[in-house]
Amino acid sequence: MNATLALPDEEFVAAFEASAPPEGFPHRAHVRLAWLYVSRFGPAEGAERVVDGIRRLAHADGADHKFDERLTLAWVTRIAEAAERSPVEDFAVFLELNPELLDSKLLGLPAGR
Numbered sequence: 001m002n003a004t005l006a007l008p009d010e011e012f013v014a015a016f017e018a019s020a021p022p023e024g025f026p027h028r029a030h031v032r033l034a035w036l037y038v039s040r041f042g043p044a045e046g047a048e049r050v051v052d053g054i055r056r057l058a059h060a061d062g063a064d065h066k067f068d069e070r071l072t073l074a075w076v077t078r079i080a081e082a083a084e085r086s087p088v089e090d091f092a093v094f095l096e097l098n099p100e101l102l103d104s105k106l107l108g109l110p111a112g113r
């Protein structure tokens with residue numbers, strides 16, 4: 001498993017906010033982050049924090065060209081809707097209830113976008 005994903009929630013968020021995930025930031029990490037932020041701050045503030053943080057992370061990785069604000073907001077919206085339907089406190093349970101969120105092509109975009 002990716003070392004970033006193995007971190008406890010607080011350490012995971014801290015590593016992300018420092019733009020220093022220990023082993024990259026795969027799609028599952030993006031979903032986890034959005035779920036954590038939406039759960040903690042609500043859909044609007046959670047989305048703002050996700051967008052700002054992913055933009056910052058992309059910049060730190062020299063990958064500004066990979067960041068797409070509209071795509072990020074679409075994902076956060078989808079995750080927020082799932083969180084509202086499935087109000088649980090455990091990310092693994094959340095994914096069991098919403099496994100489609102692990103499909104990075106869910107929004108009909110090419111892989112890697």
